[in-house]
Amino acid sequence: MRRVLILLCLNLVLLTGCQGNVKKEVTIMSSNAAVHLEEQGEAFAKRYPSQISINRQPAGVDFYSIDWKPSTPGTVTFEHGKHTFVIENVLGLIGYQSADFSEEGVLQFDITTGITGPDGIAHDEARQQMFAILQRISQAGC
Numbered sequence: 001m002r003r004v005l006i007l008l009c010l011n012l013v014l015l016t017g018c019q020g021n022v023k024k025e026v027t028i029m030s031s032n033a034a035v036h037l038e039e040q041g042e043a044f045a046k047r048y049p050s051q052i053s054i055n056r057q058p059a060g061v062d063f064y065s066i067d068w069k070p071s072t073p074g075t076v077t078f079e080h081g082k083h084t085f086v087i088e089n090v091l092g093l094i095g096y097q098s099a100d101f102s103e104e105g106v107l108q109f110d111i112t113t114g115i116t117g118p119d120g121i122a123h124d125e126a127r128q129q130m131f132a133i134l135q136r137i138s139q140a141g142c
Helices: 002-021 041-047 099-104 123-139
Strands: 032-036 053-056 061-067 074-079 085-098 108-113
Touching: 032 041, 032 085, 041 061, 041 085, 085 099, 085 123
Parallel strands: 032 074
Antiparallel strands: 053 061, 061 085, 074 085, 085 108
């Protein structure tokens, strides 16, 4: 029994020592994304191949999503001529395209934003930041 314990401990030490040689793949992710309204989902995915994950559902809906870490949120620009606007501190973006209306491109985008830092902000400041986002969208003519 003692011999088994010694061999087990020796194996654990050897395996632990090997972990320093393991190469980890690092994905560098852009913090910016541009959405062209009425764009085909495949074209959107081709512009950001390392960022977008595609989920095709049997019901005929394709989901195109990008997720950013809270420590490094993204910036999304919605481009539509003179109606272009920007949303900052984006944590997630999901676009939906229906197979029944594929010629219309991505029909809807859902955005998750984080308007606060890790320490949070007061309720009134959060309200003012949300109103500022809505005002930018309204000024863009949307």
